[in-house]
Amino acid sequence: GQQLNQSPQSMFIQEGEDVxxxxxxxxxxxxxxxxxxxxGEGPVLLIALYKAGELTxxxxxxxxxxxxxxxxxxxxxxxxxxxxxxxxxxxxxxNFGNEKLTFGTGTRLTIIP
Amino acid sequence: xxxxxxTPKFRVLKTGQSMTLLCAQxxxxxxxxxxxxxxxxxxxxxxxxxxxxxxAKGEVPDGYNVxxxxxxxxxxxxxxxxPSQTSVYFCASSHQRNQPQHFGDGTRLSIL
Numbered sequence: 547g548q549q550l551n552q553s554p555q556s557m558f559i560q561e562g563e564d565v566x567x568x569x570x571x572x573x574x575x576x577x578x579x580x581x582x583x584x585x586g587e588g589p590v591l592l593i594a595l596y597k598a599g600e601l602t603x604x605x606x607x608x609x610x611x612x613x614x615x616x617x618x619x620x621x622x623x624x625x626x627x628x629x630x631x632x633x634x635x636x637x638x639x640x641n642f643g644n645e646k647l648t649f650g651t652g653t654r655l656t657i658i659p
Numbered sequence: 660x661x662x663x664x665x666t667p668k669f670r671v672l673k674t675g676q677s678m679t680l681l682c683a684q685x686x687x688x689x690x691x692x693x694x695x696x697x698x699x700x701x702x703x704x705x706x707x708x709x710x711x712x713x714x715a716k717g718e719v720p721d722g723y724n725v726x727x728x729x730x731x732x733x734x735x736x737x738x739x740x741x742p743s744q745t746s747v748y749f750c751a752s753s754h755q756r757n758q759p760q761h762f763g764d765g766t767r768l769s770i771l
């Protein structure tokens with residue numbers, strides 16, 4: 547199947563630092579989604595991107611859909627303790643009207659006190 | 660606001676036992692999904708449904724069955740549990756195609 551490569555796999559940062567992570571695909575597609583998962587909970591949608599080149603913000607989070615439609619990045623500015631968690635990119639694949647979501651392997655964010 | 664509710668939250672089974680996981684959503688969503696999440700991996704789609712009475716296979720369907728008798732419920736069944744099915748299972752729903760999915764909090768299943 548199609549692969550999503552997410553990097554880095556893990557990040558250790560200090561509170562207040564900015565964070566950047568990205569996701570690349572071997573093929574083009576029409577929708578990028580970024581989710582965050584806290585321990586013991588399900589993924590929660592952060593940002594959805596629907597157009598190539600689209601840049602969308604949600605508070606301190608900013609995500610962009612690459613022009614080539616094969617990549618996306620997520621930035622977090624001025625990180626705070628509650629940003630800790632696993633961030634997943636996902637692509638939305640529609641086939642004959644059926645929607646399927648493929649997830650990246652995740653970026654685990656840890657904030658060092 | 661309940662959203663997507665999964666029951667049970669935890670379960671330990673012996674190899675060969677059967678089990679049904681329940682997912683309920685109160686958002687009147689058409690689409691529902693079952694995923695499994697294993698360490699170091701993203702979520703993988705097991706089965707999904709595009710409406711009441713319909714189901715389809717996802718990426719890793721073997722060993723699982725599903726049913727969508729009511730629009731708000733999506734059941735995942737393990738007929739004969741195997742240790743390889745030890746995982747965290749997530750249910751999700753969405754209103755339409757290309758709409759983001761909303762997830763439940765997961766069911767942690769251990770098979771001994």
